[in-house]
Amino acid sequence: MGIIVQKYGGTSVVDIDHIRNVAKRITKTYDQGNNVVVIISAMAGVTDELIDMAMQVTDSPEKRELDVLLATGEQTTAALLAMTLKAMNYPAMSLLGYQAEVHTDCAFGNARILDIGAGRIKDLVDERNIVVVAGFQGIDENGNITTLGRGGSDTTAVAIAASLKADICEIYTDVDGIYTADPNVCKKARKIVAISYDEMLNMASLGAKVLQIRSVGFAKKYNVPVHVRSAFTEEEGTMVVNEDSGMERLVVSAVTHDKNQARITLKKVPDQPGVAAKIFTPIAESGIVVDMIVQNTRAEGHTDLTFTVPKVSFEAALEIEGRVAEEIEAEDVLGDKNIAKVSVVGVGMKDHSGVAAKMFNILARENINIIMISTSEIRISCIIEEKYAELAVRVLHTAFGLDKEE
Ligand code: ADP
Ligand code: ASP
Ligand code: MG
Numbered sequence: 001m002g003i004i005v006q007k008y009g010g011t012s013v014v015d016i017d018h019i020r021n022v023a024k025r026i027t028k029t030y031d032q033g034n035n036v037v038v039i040i041s042a043m044a045g046v047t048d049e050l051i052d053m054a055m056q057v058t059d060s061p062e063k064r065e066l067d068v069l070l071a072t073g074e075q076t077t078a079a080l081l082a083m084t085l086k087a088m089n090y091p092a093m094s095l096l097g098y099q100a101e102v103h104t105d106c107a108f109g110n111a112r113i114l115d116i117g118a119g120r121i122k123d124l125v126d127e128r129n130i131v132v133v134a135g136f137q138g139i140d141e142n143g144n145i146t147t148l149g150r151g152g153s154d155t156t157a158v159a160i161a162a163s164l165k166a167d168i169c170e171i172y173t174d175v176d177g178i179y180t181a182d183p184n185v186c187k188k189a190r191k192i193v194a195i196s197y198d199e200m201l202n203m204a205s206l207g208a209k210v211l212q213i214r215s216v217g218f219a220k221k222y223n224v225p226v227h228v229r230s231a232f233t234e235e236e237g238t239m240v241v242n243e244d245s246g247m248e249r250l251v252v253s254a255v256t257h258d259k260n261q262a263r264i265t266l267k268k269v270p271d272q273p274g275v276a277a278k279i280f281t282p283i284a285e286s287g288i289v290v291d292m293i294v295q296n297t298r299a300e301g302h303t304d305l306t307f308t309v310p311k312v313s314f315e316a317a318l319e320i321e322g323r324v325a326e327e328i329e330a331e332d333v334l335g336d337k338n339i340a341k342v343s344v345v346g347v348g349m350k351d352h353s354g355v356a357a358k359m360f361n362i363l364a365r366e367n368i369n370i371i372m373i374s375t376s377e378i379r380i381s382c383i384i385e386e387k388y389a390e391l392a393v394r395v396l397h398t399a400f401g402l403d404k405e406e
Helices: 016-031 044-059 062-087 119-125 153-164 197-205 215-224 276-287 311-328 348-351 354-364 384-398
Strands: 005-008 036-040 092-095 102-104 115-116 130-134 138-139 145-147 167-172 194-196 226-230 238-241 254-258 261-270 293-297 302-310 332-336 341-345 372-376 378-387
Touching: 005 016, 005 092, 005 153, 016 036, 016 130, 036 062, 036 119, 036 153, 036 238, 044 062, 062 138, 092 145, 092 167, 102 153, 115 153, 119 130, 153 167, 153 215, 153 261, 194 197, 197 215, 197 238, 197 254, 197 341, 197 348, 215 226, 238 354, 254 384, 261 276, 261 311, 261 341, 276 302, 276 311, 293 372, 302 311, 311 332, 341 384, 354 378, 354 384, 378 384
Parallel strands: 005 036, 005 167, 036 130, 092 130, 102 138, 167 226, 194 238
Antiparallel strands: 102 115, 138 145, 226 238, 254 341, 261 302, 261 332, 293 302, 341 378, 372 378
16 A cells, blocks of 8 residues: 655645645545655744744744744644544544654754654554654754754655655645746746756755755655645646656746845955955854855955855854954955845756846846856856845746746
8 A cells, every 4th residue: 555645834734724624635545545644834824923932032042942942833733633633533643753753963943854763653554544743843862852944844744755665745835836936926937747856956945945955855865756736726736756858958947036045245355365264164163054155356455255144144144254354354244134046047058058148138127236146057046136036036037938828
């Protein structure tokens, strides 16, 4: 008998009626003779509310305690869903991350799954139980509760699907598939029928939050077929699978945007060996992930250095660089939270020239200033003012021929 892993996101479980809707979908799959393991997110907005509450206590809540708090969001929905299923006379049981043996490293707030000891889930499934696992949470080697970073329930789902060798991992969400751009921003975005792990990794890393990036990494590593689809319709969604020769090979296959970035600039940094190391080592040591780095050459032995970090790390990074600037005798440290990264992506770009020039021209036509640029052979990213992000996505989507037919 096959195993189907289903993950339901926050918008699928916003209240008891929605939880009942989810329960009906689960029992339908179960009644067809499948074994079902469900991964559940917190109700939409709850994780944010819990963070807000913690911030009312202190500006910098202790990370261990914050994870204990955040894990309650998923604990609530897991219990409510299992209760709903039992009330419908189905054998169901909820498991928290530690009970489902989701073992992680110790990086509170952004922990990585190391392995899943799927013994307990497997035993319950073998007895034909519907197992409901709280997503987004795990346990570290010291027995502490950890969380997996925003959107982490996707990763719980794919990791559990891999460990159970499930037939498929279905990700149920509020859109009916993966699109060529965020469909909530770009009405002309087209639904993609099938996308390769690599291309989805690319999109997720550039801001397409429909799947958490680590979930795609797991899916690729363990070859888990992932089906992203709507929790509210019966429509087929998007399959994320190994590369398939039948897939479309467009030069630009998607446009993504990411508003979760902030910029830090150190002005007039001495142009000497070791200075970049002094700037980035304390940032790395405090666990902040740096994305883009640009260094401009200035006259007379000085340079300006700009880099981006996630918005949540902005204040911490600014404080660190304030200290570094004094030490290395840089002139000033500036920061800006109102930026966005807009990217065009596509593996077909490898064999084409002129994509970057075209992107810059399109942005120029809208009078959108480019603050930073970074490229690889399969993407081009520009940092722009945050208020232009949606406009930029739409004009790029049209100009690169991605709009759906009317
Ligand atoms: P869930 O709570 O179900 O995990 P998320 O909000 O994390 O849902 O992810 C779904 C959202 O991802 C959509 O509502 C959509 O706005 C956003 N999204 C961004 N880029 C894309 C894309 N290329 N295709 C589909 N959805 C996208
Ligand atoms: N509840 C968590 C979040 O909001 C995890 C998830 O929904 O995947 O980020
Ligand atoms: Mg999500």
